[in-house]
Amino acid sequence: MSEVTENAGRLDAVAPAIELIGISKAFGPVQANKDISMTVAKGAIHGIVGENGAGKSTLMSILYGFYKADKGSVKIDGAPTVISDSHDAIAAGIGMVHQHFMLVENFTVLENVILGAEDGATLGSSRRRARKELKELADEYELDVNPDAVIEDISVGFQQRVEILKALYRQAEILILDEPTGVLTPDEADHLFRILRNLKEQGKTIVIITHKLREIMDVTDSVSVMRRGEMTKTIATATTSPEDLAEAMVGRRVLLEVDKKPAVVGETVMEVRDLSVTDIHGVKKLKHVSLELKRGEILGIAGVAGNGQSELLEVISGIGAATSGEVLMHGESIDVSKHANAQLRRHRGISHVPEDRHQRGLVMPFMTWENTAFGYHNEPEYSGKFGLANQKYMLEDARGKMERFDIRPVIPTLVAHHFSGGNQQKIVLAREIERNPDVLLIGQPTRGVDIGAIEFIHQQIVNLRDAGKAILLVSVELDEIQALSDRILVMFDGVIQGERMPEDTNEGELGLLMAGVDPEAQS
Amino acid sequence: MNKNLPKWVDLGLIPLLTLFLAFAVSGLVVMSIGQNPIEVVRVMIQGAFNPFGIGHTLYFTTNFIFTGLAVAVAFHARLFNIGGEGQAGIAGVGVTLIMLSVDWPHWTVALVAGTVAAMAFGAAWAAIPAYLQAKRGSHIVITTIMFNLIATAVVGYLLVGPLQAEGSLPESPKFPDGAALPTLHDILGVVGIEFDRFAPVNISFFLALIAALLVWILIWKTRLGYEMRAFGHSERAAVYAGISPMKITMVAMLISGALSGMMAVNTVQGEAERLVLGAVEGAGFIGIAVALMGRSHPVGVLLAAFLFGILTQGGAELQFALGIPAQMITVIQALIIMFTGSLENMVRIPLEKIFLNTGKRGQA
Known part of the structure; x- marks a missing residue:
């Protein structure tokens, strides 16, 4: 009871x-x-x-x-x-x-x-x-x-x-x-x-x-x-x-769609041929990947994290070594062995916004002026006499980049970890885009970035494309891939599982490809 | 989490408070052997700063500046060089070899030659662990410890063998007179200032100050220092920027070894004018404490080296005046190392609470 x-x-x-x-x-x-x-x-x-x-x-x-x-x-x-x-x-x-x-x-x-x-x-x-x-x-x-x-x-x-x-x-x-x-x-x-x-x-x-x-x-x-x-x-x-x-x-109206004109695609800038990567444990991370990247296009690589996209970016950017295969830039082969150096890649016109900005793209305890030259710090304009750094110029340069990319607050002596995720990403983006590269490699451009900054970052990527540059975009956000890409490759388990044009595909199909299923083979 | 603390707290208040704690605990230890801590402090200060003592204090300070800078430079590249002891020991051999090989016409030439030899031998002794770390991944802490032991054995062998002077003492022959470096007495005498004639402090002290300035320029003003700091903060970022981990590991350790080695100019060439057994006297290890306390900044290293110089000389005086055993001063030094090195968070976390008002309990 x-x-x-x-x-x-x-x-x-x-x-x-x-x-x-x-x-x-x-x-x-x-x-x-x-x-x-x-x-x-x-x-x-x-x-x-x-x-x-x-x-x-x-x-x-x-x-x-x-x-x-x-x-x-x-x-x-x-x-x-x-x-x-x-x-x-x-x-x-x-x-x-x-x-x-x-x-x-x-x-x-x-x-x-x-x-x-x-x-x-x-x-x-x-x-x-x-x-x-x-x-x-x-x-x-x-x-x-x-x-x-x-x-x-x-x-x-x-x-x-x-x-x-x-x-x-x-x-x-x-x-x-x-x-x-x-x-x-x-x-x-x-x-x-x-x-x-x-x-x-x-x-x-x-x-x-x-x-x-x-x-x-x-x-x-x-x-x-x-x-x-x-x-x-x-x-x-x-x-x-x-x-x-x-x-x-x-707190304001946001554009959820990316505003872009149709791509004007030009000749091939970079070619990846039969590229494979085996890691130190003997695991094959990348298996015979080939792709072409053309002027004026954004080539999106979709896939769940850990399916070889990171290794692809690392080899092309000179951070990691390939086990076999080659990468051609303007028809010329570039060094993909373990002796490759990321600074030389930059001289080849390849800029890289890495997936992990905290561990790679930025040195978090560095001040902004130190970060805006990072990777380019041996270039003549940043170098002073006797191996000294040209700090005066580096400060000025940082201030300019901060103003042009709306990085707030505009204090070049502020340390990177005091900025929000979006502003940190804009520091990396400003550094890499303002080098006016032929190829921009960009991994997870908006991970941990606030919506307001996403709009800005997407616009910068599209602008670079419209300036006739080639962009290789890696993102685990399918929305982002679909919104930005002019062509989509899907990676699964180290191979390119399929290629689709964004207008001819949908999330369901891409999702199946990301899971390693080929929808065409199934039906 | 030190990113948010005001600079004067981080660099001033925290070291002072940890030091105060170390002294407070030392006071208790001193009381436990029936001595009056206030009297002990008085004797130490007096012993370290009286006209005779200051010459010794600065002599020890010189050693600690070199070894402290050595640890600090490597630490900026996140390399923990605890091989200063061995590097300085082997550098002593280098200085001895060159000093005994030429009849030096003038001390200026001998100073340059001695410095170069000390740097080269110190750097060479650091190069092997550095290479093993860079190429093979052998941990530098382990290898530098091992190299300290090997260095001790090598020096010991040389002093009872090839380098031994006639007689039964394990020491090298005395260097030629032309190799003798001017002491502070000689230098200050030029401008008419009286300084203790027998004090061991010599021109190497100024060499140490110059080294501190050069280290400051290296770390914060050069592109090499920039690359070292980048590598020290994140190896992955360094590789992304095209900075070679191999190169930075080697260069940082060579510079570090060279700085440790320069200590031999002070002790072997400046003071003993011959190589004796145990010439390094633990200064290589004190350098670790000096760098930790000085937060790897040259100015901090200078101040911390001076503090340890005072402790060393004042400690010797304690033994002399009060009969306190030398081990007691080692205890006090150990307490300082412990408080500044590993118990810093005991002071830091409460201060962060006060200054930042955080109640952080864990990682989010």
Whole structure:
């Protein structure tokens, strides 16, 4: 009898799964979260969108106990809850799937799942229990993973499932996913969304942090928009549109499409012939890749990260060595052996905006004037007498580049890591584009870049194309490939899986190619 | 995370506070052997700065400037050269060989020759670990430690064998008179200033100051220094920019070894005027502490070297005046190294909280 009334009482007022009340958090002078209140209903999929640095990750980190809020409180299922570390979060039924997976690479799936949740001094009983439970979870949520597979042998899509399984194994009722589709093929992303809908049906609550507006529209029930540490809008997904969300994120109307004229394609500038790369472990990263790059075109290379695109860029730019094959520039062969030097590539008219601007494109503790000459620092204009650097000119040059590329604040002595992602990328772009190269290699041009800057960066790439230059674009963002490319190559497992013209293809077809399936061969 | 702290906190307050902590703990240690810490400090300061002591303090400072700069230069290229001890030892052999081979007409020629020999031998001793690191990936920390041991053995062998002077002492013959470097007494005498006649500090002190200036220019004003710093921050970025890791590793270590080696000009040529056993006296290791405390900046290195010079000389005085064992001063030096080197975060994190008001608990 008493049990019934208790249940009835709980059903009467279904408390929201998550309630954040007046959360504020400052890092020094930066107010990362300003008085944020948010409610997520039980059993809902809730999206949080916002540009980089808008405070999404900080907010979720507070919920997961990584940061302590300066002000405000948290209620889970209606009960005030203090979460001061991840143990508290797990105890409160919160699980988090980080953007960068927290898995032990050389452990099996099973070992990763029980890691930190072992019971007893020996692992036998934990293993048996986990194996049984994984089986049940797999059946229930389409979360099939071989429990004995080693993490480094399985794809990122499966690794992500392991992260979800880890959370569910720890009895998570609330699941937070930070940029979950960044590393997935469209197909894998669809599967993820099916899993999420299943979880929702079972009454789990899901929060997704993303910058992809289409995903928000596809999968969420409600969405919150953050801008500069504030929550500007929370709305039912059905009543909004991508354009409205983008405007709420940036604070102004944004062009989501790229504005470009048809390409005027000229003669071949660069030719890649039969290029192969085998890494030090003997793994073939690039298998007999051939392609031609012409003046005035943007050649887009689509593919999930890790399918050979990085190696292709590295060989052409003189960073990595090819095992066999050759690269011709204006019909002349260039050195692709391990003796290749990236500075000589630049003399050949090849500029490179690398995929990883933090590790490669910029020296983060360097000042802007040091970064705007990086790689060109031995060019005569930057060189003074006796091996000294011409700092006066480097400063002036940096200031000019900052003004022309709208890099703010215009302080050439500011260190790179003080700039936002978009401004950092513009520093690299300014340096490489202003060299007026014949070929621009550009990897992930807008990764971690805010929407406002994306518009600018895309425009710069298109302008360079219109000036008759050849551009090789590598991106894992299919939208970006489709929007910018004049021709698309899809890479899978080190080979070029197919070539398509953007006007004759669609996301479904490209997605299949990215997964290694040839749709034409199938039909 | 030091990127956001004001410069005066990062470069001034933190070293001072860590130093203060080190001294506070040292005070407790001193009290535990029944001595009055205030008296100990008085004796040390007095011992280091009295007219006799200062000549020794500056002599030790000279050594530490060279070895400190050596560690600092390598550190900018993220190479941890802890082989200063061996490089300086072998440089001593180089200085000895050249000094004994010619009857030097004038000290100026001998200084240039001694410096070149010291640099060449020090650099050569650093070149082998550098090459092994650059080509084979053998960790430079391990190889330089091993090379310290080998150097000690080599010097020991030479001093009881080929280089031994007549007699039973393990030391080389005395250098010709023309090789003797002017002491600070001689130099200041020219401008009419009285300085202790027996103080070992010599013209190498000025050589050390010049070396500090040149290191500053190298690191912050030249393209080579720029490439070294880029490589030190990110090897991947360096490769992207066309900077050869092999070249930078070699060049940085050669410069570092040469700087360590220059210490031999001070000790072997300037002071002993012969090669004796244990001429380096641990200065190679103190150089690591000096570079850490000086944050790999030449000005910081100068200040830290002076501090360690004071400690060394003041410590000797402690032994003399109060009968405190020499090991005690080693304990104090060790405490300073520990606090400035590895316990810095104990001071840094609270200061960051105060200045930046962060309550960071982990990585996001």
